[in-house]
Every structure is written in structure tokens, then in C-alpha cells.
Amino acid sequence: MSEKKVRLNSEWLCDCGGCHVAIVDLHEKMLRVMESIEIQKCPVLTDEKGYPEADIGIVTGAIRTEHDRKAAIEMREKCETIIAFGTCAVYGGFHGAGLAHSREEILNHVYRKSPTTKTDLIPGNSISSLEKMVIPIDEVIDVDLYLPGCPPHARFIFEALSSLVNGTEPRVVQETVCAGCNREMEKSEVTAVRDSHEGIARDDVCFLSQGYICLGSVTLDRCLSPCPSHGIPCTGCAGPTMQILTEPTRDIRTEVSERMSKLTAISYDTIREKMEKSAKTYYAYAMATKMIGQKPTFLVRKWIAESEE
Numbered sequence: 001m002s003e004k005k006v007r008l009n010s011e012w013l014c015d016c017g018g019c020h021v022a023i024v025d026l027h028e029k030m031l032r033v034m035e036s037i038e039i040q041k042c043p044v045l046t047d048e049k050g051y052p053e054a055d056i057g058i059v060t061g062a063i064r065t066e067h068d069r070k071a072a073i074e075m076r077e078k079c080e081t082i083i084a085f086g087t088c089a090v091y092g093g094f095h096g097a098g099l100a101h102s103r104e105e106i107l108n109h110v111y112r113k114s115p116t117t118k119t120d121l122i123p124g125n126s127i128s129s130l131e132k133m134v135i136p137i138d139e140v141i142d143v144d145l146y147l148p149g150c151p152p153h154a155r156f157i158f159e160a161l162s163s164l165v166n167g168t169e170p171r172v173v174q175e176t177v178c179a180g181c182n183r184e185m186e187k188s189e190v191t192a193v194r195d196s197h198e199g200i201a202r203d204d205v206c207f208l209s210q211g212y213i214c215l216g217s218v219t220l221d222r223c224l225s226p227c228p229s230h231g232i233p234c235t236g237c238a239g240p241t242m243q244i245l246t247e248p249t250r251d252i253r254t255e256v257s258e259r260m261s262k263l264t265a266i267s268y269d270t271i272r273e274k275m276e277k278s279a280k281t282y283y284a285y286a287m288a289t290k291m292i293g294q295k296p297t298f299l300v301r302k303w304i305a306e307s308e309e
């Protein structure tokens with residue numbers, strides 16, 4: 001480890017704050033991090049409002065407002081290495097589901113007509129205006145390291161920070177959530193897709209075999225597979241595998257439908273249609289990235305409009 005401490009800034013854009021809490025979740029490992037890193041700016045740990053020069057810049061959250069864009073540019077100018085930290089920064093995150101609606105629909109629903117959040121503070125008046133759409137940070141600034149996960153598990157955060165401090169390449173993980181799941185895929189005679197609240201799923205058999213849609217096989221493991229291990233199907237919050245992202249003919253719904261139809265008596269088309277109708281769930285986390293949005297099969301607005309008719 002270098003004797004001089006590595007200077008770190010972090011900034012959050014449009015997000016839930018969970019990624020910054022995940023940094024604090026390093027618990028006692030935080031003490032080891034602090035031996036070699038000086039945290040200069042971090043919304044949950046320091047009161048630094050400016051952007052000091054830094055070696056590492058962690059950016060969480062997507063670009064949603066004018067403020068987010070300016071903050072991302074400031075971070076890029078002041079930090080030697082930028083980490084897109086968390087699914088929101090890497091793929092746009094769940095805010096991407098907003099792409100299914102127009103900017104005006106969102107302003108009306110959230111700011112003008114909602115009985116619980118009704119306010120005169122329309123973005124663009126006295127608070128930062130909304131960008132036309134949600135975008136991942138690499139559409140605005142150059143990114144040096146991508147660390148998806150919602151949030152990334154503390155193990156991957158520690159690995160990434162340690163690698164940067166030691167000047168080594170961070171380990172590239174290619175495993176899917178299935179790799180860490182103990183459920184067995186087996187052929188069944190299940191004839192209908194079930195919603196996650198329907199019935200009680202066996203805890204030793206793959207959700208797909210039981211008729212529940214689980215995105216574990218198309219999702220990169222950045223979490224150590226907690227959901228299927230605790231009885232909840234994976235909704236893909238860590239973002240898709242590289243295979244899904246980079247191969248134009250592969251897509252979340254087609255891959256899962258193919259696998260599930262082979263494991264059950266449910267037809268490929270039935271599963272695919274169900275996933276299209278619930279696209280705001282199954283595509284939420286990566287909808288805003290061009291890698292998904294530009295797939296020839298991607299018609300999410302159409303599917304959602306039809307399902308809401």
C-alpha cells in the first residue's frame with residue numbers, strides 16, 4: 001500500500017441513498033479502508049460542499065436533473081479515476097421505469113396531481129429541472145470502473161477499493177445470481193405463471209420450475225444471491241449479464257422465457273407476454289441504458305401502454 005493516502009470524493013445523483021449506506025456497511029473493514037484512503041467528500045460522512053481534487057471519485061445515482069449533470073461533470077473534472085457505483089449510475093437503475101412515461105405525465109402524476117406529494121415546487125421553477133430522460137452517468141462523463149449492484153455487496157466494494165489503492169486491476173465477475181443459489185432446476189408439470197405472492201414456493205427447487213419468474217440466470221452476481229436464498233425470486237437489480245448486454249439477439253424476457261418453458265409445461269409465448277406486460281418490473285433496472293434500450297426487440301413503451309389500456 002502507498003504511504004500517501006489516496007484522496008476520495010463521492011457524490012450522489014438521482015438515487016435512493018442506498019449505495020452510500022453500502023459504503024458505510026463495510027463495517028470494521030472501513031477501518032482498513034481508512035488506513036489508506038482519505039475521504040474528503042461523502043454526503044453521508046462529511047460536510048464538504050465543493051469538489052476538491054481527488055484520486056478516486058465514486059458517483060452513485062443516475063442523471064435525472066440539471067443538478068445531476070453538473071455534479072457528474074464536476075466530479076469528472078476533479079477526480080483522476082471515476083467509479084460508476086451501483087446500478088443507478090451504471091444502467092440508470094429503477095428510475096429507468098420512468099422512460100415508460102412522458103416527462104409531462106411524470107410531472108403531472110408526481111408533482112401536480114398526487115394527493116400526498118402535491119407541491120408548487122415543480123422542477124424547473126425553484127428546484128433543479130428534470131432532464132428529458134433518465135440516463136446512466138457514462139452518457140455524460142467518461143467512466144473508468146463500473147461497479148453495478150443495488151447496492152453492490154460490501155465484498156465487491158472492498159475488493160474494488162483495495163485494487164485501486166494497490167494499483168491492481170479489479171477482479172471481473174461474470175457469474176450469474178444462479179451460481180450462488182442452492183435451488184435445483186428440475187422439470188415440472190406446472191401449467192401457469194404465478195405471481196410471487198401466489199402459493200408457497202418450495203425452498204429447494206428453482207423458482208422457474210415452480211412457475212415463478214426469477215431473473216437469476218440473466219443477472220450478474222453483485223450481491224451473493226440473497227433473494228432466492230431467502231424465498232424471493234430475483235428481480236435483476238444488479239443489472240443484466242454481459243451476454244444479455246452485448247449480444248443483440250439475446251434479451252431478458254426471451255432468455256428467461258426459453259429456460260422456464262423448458263422446465264415447465266408453460267409455453268414460451270405465455271411467459272414472454274407476461275414479462276412484457278410487467279416490463280416496468282423486469283426491465284426497470286437497466287431500461288435506461290442504450291445497451292438494452294437499443295435492442296431490436298425492445299418495445300417497452302408499447303407493451304406497457306397495451307397492458308394499461
Ligand code: SF4
Pocket residue numbers: 015016017018019020060061085086087088089093094149150151
Ligand atoms: S443502485 Fe440501488 S441502492 Fe444504489 S442508489 Fe440506486 S437504487 Fe439505491
Ligand code: SF4
Pocket residue numbers: 177178181182183184185205206207208214215216217228233234
Ligand atoms: S433462476 Fe432463480 S431460483 Fe432458479 S437457480 Fe437461478 S437464481 Fe435460483
Ligand code: SF4
Pocket residue numbers: 150177219220222223224225226227228233234235236237238239
Ligand atoms: S434482486 Fe437479484 S440481483 Fe438484486 S439483490 Fe436480489 S438476488 Fe441480487
